[in-house]
Amino acid sequence: MSFLRNTYKIFVVIILAVVFFTAYNVYLVDRSMVNLRTALEKATLEAKTINDFNRIKSLLKVPILKEIARTDAPSKDLIYMELAENVASSAKDTKQIEDIKLYLKTIISAKEKERGGFSSFLDKLNTALFGPTVTLSMPELEAKEKKLIARIARTKQKEPLQRLYYDLGNVYLQMSDLPKTEEAFLRAIDIDPTSDLATKAKFNLAWSYKHAGEYDKAVSQFRDLAKEHPKNELAIKSQYEAADALYKKGDYQQAKDSYVDLAGQHPGSSESDIALFQAGYVSYFNLNDTDSAVKYFSELENEFPQNVIAKHTKEKTRKIMASEYNRAGYMLLRAKDYLKAIENFDKALGIAPDYGRSMAGKGLASYWLGDKAEALSQARRAMEISMDDEVAVINALFIFINCKEIDEAIRVGEQALAGKAMERSEFYYNLGYAYVIKANIDKAYREFGRSIKLNPDFIFAYNNLGCSFWVERKYSDAVNKFREAIDRGEDYAEAHFNLGVAYFYLNQLEDAAKEFKRVLVIKPGYQEAQDFLDKIKETLKYEP
Amino acid sequence: MKKGFWILMLVAMVAISVYIISSARAKQAMPPREDVSGKEASAFSPKEDALGKPAGKGSEQLKVSGPVWVEE
Numbered sequence: 001m002s003f004l005r006n007t008y009k010i011f012v013v014i015i016l017a018v019v020f021f022t023a024y025n026v027y028l029v030d031r032s033m034v035n036l037r038t039a040l041e042k043a044t045l046e047a048k049t050i051n052d053f054n055r056i057k058s059l060l061k062v063p064i065l066k067e068i069a070r071t072d073a074p075s076k077d078l079i080y081m082e083l084a085e086n087v088a089s090s091a092k093d094t095k096q097i098e099d100i101k102l103y104l105k106t107i108i109s110a111k112e113k114e115r116g117g118f119s120s121f122l123d124k125l126n127t128a129l130f131g132p133t134v135t136l137s138m139p140e141l142e143a144k145e146k147k148l149i150a151r152i153a154r155t156k157q158k159e160p161l162q163r164l165y166y167d168l169g170n171v172y173l174q175m176s177d178l179p180k181t182e183e184a185f186l187r188a189i190d191i192d193p194t195s196d197l198a199t200k201a202k203f204n205l206a207w208s209y210k211h212a213g214e215y216d217k218a219v220s221q222f223r224d225l226a227k228e229h230p231k232n233e234l235a236i237k238s239q240y241e242a243a244d245a246l247y248k249k250g251d252y253q254q255a256k257d258s259y260v261d262l263a264g265q266h267p268g269s270s271e272s273d274i275a276l277f278q279a280g281y282v283s284y285f286n287l288n289d290t291d292s293a294v295k296y297f298s299e300l301e302n303e304f305p306q307n308v309i310a311k312h313t314k315e316k317t318r319k320i321m322a323s324e325y326n327r328a329g330y331m332l333l334r335a336k337d338y339l340k341a342i343e344n345f346d347k348a349l350g351i352a353p354d355y356g357r358s359m360a361g362k363g364l365a366s367y368w369l370g371d372k373a374e375a376l377s378q379a380r381r382a383m384e385i386s387m388d389d390e391v392a393v394i395n396a397l398f399i400f401i402n403c404k405e406i407d408e409a410i411r412v413g414e415q416a417l418a419g420k421a422m423e424r425s426e427f428y429y430n431l432g433y434a435y436v437i438k439a440n441i442d443k444a445y446r447e448f449g450r451s452i453k454l455n456p457d458f459i460f461a462y463n464n465l466g467c468s469f470w471v472e473r474k475y476s477d478a479v480n481k482f483r484e485a486i487d488r489g490e491d492y493a494e495a496h497f498n499l500g501v502a503y504f505y506l507n508q509l510e511d512a513a514k515e516f517k518r519v520l521v522i523k524p525g526y527q528e529a530q531d532f533l534d535k536i537k538e539t540l541k542y543e544p
Numbered sequence: 545m546k547k548g549f550w551i552l553m554l555v556a557m558v559a560i561s562v563y564i565i566s567s568a569r570a571k572q573a574m575p576p577r578e579d580v581s582g583k584e585a586s587a588f589s590p591k592e593d594a595l596g597k598p599a600g601k602g603s604e605q606l607k608v609s610g611p612v613w614v615e616e
Contacts, residue, residue: 394614397611463608467607475600
């Protein structure tokens with residue numbers, strides 16, 4: 001008794017905590033948010049290969065089943081989740097991860113808006129504390145099944161009975177038991193075929209066929225539903241789902257046609273933007289029809305200029321589509337076939353007019369073709385359209401510096417850096433070079449140092465850092481940097497030459513001679529190295 | 545018993561610290577080495593730095609490596 005008196009407070013706290021967490025889990029938390037947030041985290045941080053996409057797919061299964069089990073028409077979230085699942089299942093390019101991220105971000109932000117600040121905070125807390133639910137618990141589902149069957153046995157009234165069969169159908173759907181799902185939904189429909197719940201049961205039944213891989217049945221069921229209830233909210237969703245079933249079946253041409261029909265028949269509906277997007281997406285990724293894809297994306301962007309999907313096609317999807325031409329353009333630059341490179345960059349820009357790296361690539365080709373004015377104008381245009389594209393910035397800096405527009409190179413470099421943290425050593429290297437030309441050695445040090453930090457094998461950065469030290473009369477630091485450059489690139493003639501010059505002025509003539517001789521081995525006929533060697537011979541009065 | 549608990553806690557804390565540090569390092573993985581075949585060596589001729597101080601002797605004879613361009 002005295003034990004209870006002493007410890008009752010602890011028991012009360014434990015009981016309150018259990019009650020709170022039960023209520024919290026049952027009423028407050030949206031469990032699908034944990035899965036969606038985890039999927040987005042994986043898409044952002046971990047998905048590097050197409051195989052990694054599968055892990056995202058498994059996280060979507062439970063939220064999709066939860067969405068379909070609703071009594072009312074499923075929200076647009078279902079479409080986004082299914083799209084994310086489709087891309088995760090059949091992606092061909094790792095860049096398609098951007099599409100998955102778009103869908104997940106759209107659902108999460110819509111849910112956050114709908115649930116309000118406090119619930120969203122609890123969802124985030126839940127995500128931090130608990131892991132996602134990847135599989136549904138079979139024992140739990142079986143317990144639900146038993147309970148529903150028992151309630152069905154003692155229910156006589158039509159409406160509650162229909163509701164119970166509908167719930168049972170959803171339980172079987174989650175158990176992936178198609179025959180039982182079919183039976184339960186058909187009973188729900190039979191009880192009152194004209195009710196809203198019967199329409200939803202028809203929708204869920206068609207969806208069960210799709211889920212079980214019976215695509216033809218699913219398509220015909222969805223199409224019948226759309227015809228029978230043209231005014232119902234589910235009609236357009238059924239049309240969309242029929243197109244999705246065709247896509248999952250692999251009948252891409254028909255799927256695309258169905259998306260186009262939907263967008264044409266219901267131009268103002270909430271599904272028409274995504275239908276146009278899908279028409280373009282399937283055209284490009286599954287039918288290899290770039291022209292049609294561009295046409296549908298243009299329609300989408302013109303009809304819904306503020307739409308998040310339309311912005312996505314402009315900023316991401318078009319660039320993925322253009323990336324093949326862009327890559328070919330850069331390969332042709334390397335092969336010094338500048339005219340063909342320009343042809344490819346033009347094709348890339350035809351698909352994605354805002355593709356900064358293609359514009360900068362075109363600028364490089366113009367520069368090497370000797371048209372500096374054109375090169376500068378293209379570099380400037382590249383910076384206007386995408387200063388956040390690091391490849392474009394690095395190449396624009398290359399053009400500005402080589403066209404002697406050093407102030408512009410520094411201004412653009414600093415502006416790009418103010419917008420985001422650059423991650424490539426070449427960016428800091430080019431900016432450092434521009435500072436060297438302006439004799440701003442302090443800043444040059446800083447940029448070459450950053451460049452080396454990002455890429456410790458970047459020999460040009462060591463060499464130029466050595467030059468910067470030398471200008472500042474930090475002679476031993478300079479010698480060390482030239483040596484570090486040589487350690488990483490034994491055949492780097494300029495670093496050997498600079499080390500030779502350094503030794504020469506430090507009066508270490510024999511060491512200097514060794515470096516100049518090495519330069520002449522790497523680059524025979526290097527006149528300046530020969531001149532230094534001659535001077536050394538004259539001073540020492542013997543062949544070093 | 546109490547001693548054992550603290551030893552376990554200490555081991556767990558060390559293990560967690562090692563995990564956190566190693567995963568933070570992994571995230572800072574270096575980007576792949578870029579092809580920089582656009583390199584150009586150019587003459588470099590500062591007689592003085594931006595503050596007007598005289599540059600190191602022979603600075604004008606050093607070879608600064610030129611800007612680079614990159615592919616994707």
